[in-house]
Amino acid sequence: MTTxxxxxxxxxxxxxxxxxxxxxxxxxxxxxxxRPMSLEGSACLVWLAVAEGGSLDEIVGATAxxxxxxxxxxxxxxxxxLESLVAGGLVRAD
Amino acid sequence: xxxNDEAATxxxxxxxxxxxxxxxxxxxxxxGGVDLLHLKGPALLPDLRPPGRRSxxxxxxxxxxxxxxxxxxxxxxxxxxxxxxxxxxVFAHAANWWHDDWGWVDVHVHWPGVTIDxxxxxxxxxxxxxxxxxxxxxxxxxxxxxxLLVLVLHSARTVGSTEADFAWSRTDxxxxxAVRALATTLRAEVALAxxxxxxxxxxxxxxxxxxxxxxxxxxxxxxWRARLAAAPTTRARxxxxxxxxRVNRDHLRMELGHAPTRQDLRxxxxxxxxxxxxxxxxxxxxxxx
Numbered sequence: 001m002t003t004x005x006x007x008x009x010x011x012x013x014x015x016x017x018x019x020x021x022x023x024x025x026x027x028x029x030x031x032x033x034x035r036p037m038s039l040e041g042s043a044c045l046v047w048l049a050v051a052e053g054g055s056l057d058e059i060v061g062a063t064a065x066x067x068x069x070x071x072x073x074x075x076x077x078x079x080x081x082l083e084s085l086v087a088g089g090l091v092r093a094d
Numbered sequence: 095x096x097x098n099d100e101a102a103t104x105x106x107x108x109x110x111x112x113x114x115x116x117x118x119x120x121x122x123x124x125x126g127g128v129d130l131l132h133l134k135g136p137a138l139l140p141d142l143r144p145p146g147r148r149s150x151x152x153x154x155x156x157x158x159x160x161x162x163x164x165x166x167x168x169x170x171x172x173x174x175x176x177x178x179x180x181x182x183x184v185f186a187h188a189a190n191w192w193h194d195d196w197g198w199v200d201v202h203v204h205w206p207g208v209t210i211d212x213x214x215x216x217x218x219x220x221x222x223x224x225x226x227x228x229x230x231x232x233x234x235x236x237x238x239x240x241x242l243l244v245l246v247l248h249s250a251r252t253v254g255s256t257e258a259d260f261a262w263s264r265t266d267x268x269x270x271x272a273v274r275a276l277a278t279t280l281r282a283e284v285a286l287a288x289x290x291x292x293x294x295x296x297x298x299x300x301x302x303x304x305x306x307x308x309x310x311x312x313x314x315x316x317x318w319r320a321r322l323a324a325a326p327t328t329r330a331r332x333x334x335x336x337x338x339x340r341v342n343r344d345h346l347r348m349e350l351g352h353a354p355t356r357q358d359l360r361x362x363x364x365x366x367x368x369x370x371x372x373x374x375x376x377x378x379x380x381x382x383x
Contacts, residue, residue: 011117011229013110017136027110031121031231032171035195036106036114038098 004082005053007092012051014044024048030089037090042067042074046081050091056082108150108197112136115152115196117231122167129157130164131219133202133244136228137235142242144260151190151198155219158203158212168199176347179203207247207285207305215280239272246273247282250289251308258289 006012012028024044029036039047042063049062057071060078064071085091113136123130135149156164169175173191188202204212222237236244242261249258265273277286284296288305296302347353354362 006230009121011114011121011231013113013229017109017113017229027106027114029114029118031118032125036111038106040098 001055002093003053003055004050004059004086004091004093006047006051007090010090012047014048028090034089037088042077043081046078047085050082050085109148111195111197112149112152113229115193115199116233117229118171118196119152119154119168119199120228120231120233122171123154123164126163126167128160128164128167129216129220130160130234131155131216131223132226132228132233132235133205133241134248137226137233138241138245138261139224139226139238141264142238142245142261151200153200153202155202155205155216157216157220161201161203164201168201173199205244205247206251207282207288209281210279218276218279239269239276242269242273243276243280243282243286246289247285248289250285250305253308253310262290 006028007030009031010028011031012026014026015022015024023041025041026039026044026047027036028039028047045063045066046059048066049059052062054062056075056079059082060071060075063069063078064074067074082091082093086093116132116136119130120132122128131154133153133155135151135153137153165175168191171193173193173196175189176192177188177190179187179189187204187206188200190198190200192198204215208215210218219236219240220234222240223234224237225232226235227233235241242258242265245258245261249256262270274283274286277283284293284299284301284305287293287296288309293302293305293309296305350358
């Protein structure tokens with residue numbers, strides 16, 4: 001079974017590291033040459049779920065819990081975002 | 095649900111950028127075999143950070159013998175040098191680099207106020223260094239006592255600064271004693287006294303006037319007089335005389351937003367001469383009064 005985690009050479013912060021309000025937001029970069037990327041709203045929730053690591057189902061479940069959504073309703077979107085993050089080198093699939 | 099190229103939009107908050115830039119500098123240092131310590135801002139231990147205060151740049155102290163390696167690493171990914179060590183400040187202690195995505199990095203080769211050999215001073219601070227996670231990357235920083243000393247020494251050269259007050263107020267007697275002991279090891283007692291409001295204890299010290307000037311302010315003439323008093327050798331004093339009226343090209347470049355032309359330099363030279371003449375005249379009136 002494939003599991004996902006944030007790649008080793010990634011630096012990232014979420015809003016609570018440097019601010020104390022507003023919508024969920026994270027910023028990440030693949031070091032040393034990647035440009036900073038933003039993950040806003042539901043994408044940030046997926047990122048925070050990936051930070052805990054797990055399978056697609058586990059990440060969908062954790063995201064649904066944070067977003068107060070039905071897992072089945074967000075599964076395709078979560079998978080698409082994960083594929084994009086893996087392609088960009090920010091997330092590692094093992 | 096998407097990830098966006100934040101640098102392209104220029105919307106990344108300053109706080110996020112500074113955190114990520116600290117992590118990036120650590121990554122470059124690790125890969126390049128560069129010893130450095132992250133100072134201030136997100137490198138501070140959490141209870142030493144004043145609430146609501148945000149850094150606008152990355153401050154690092156690099157082992158002096160590794161500075162060339164760090165410069166190569168920074169410039170390899172697009173950081174551009176904007177000031178050099180000789181002209182960056184009155185203490186000639188730092189230079190800075192700019193990157194369009196990552197902002198400013200201030201590279202310090204020594205910390206103003208510390209008067210032992212810079213390489214030895216680095217060893218002292220690094221010996222008790224701790225790991226601080228910044229943007230989920232382990233970064234090397236001075237320990238709590240070292241951080242406190244760095245903050246107080248920094249506030250000593252910043253007019254009206256209250257930056258260290260918060261951190262100092264969180265310390266007990268034994269921690270304060272440890273900071274004073276570290277200052278003694280680094281021969282930074284005068285600057286520490288300036289930062290703690292105890293400078294009058296060093297009234298007869300050659301650097302007294304310099305620290306009084308940088309901690310309380312004054313005219314350019316006062317500054318140069320203080321720098322001359324603090325210069326330890328005839329050679330150092332001679333160099334200072336030569337520097338007095340020289341235009342700082344790096345600062346002028348930042349002010350103008352472009353490399354200064356000969357005409358810009360001549361114009362600024364004239365301004366400096368007029369300002370010096372005014373200050374000398376004012377001083378003369380003060381003495382006659």
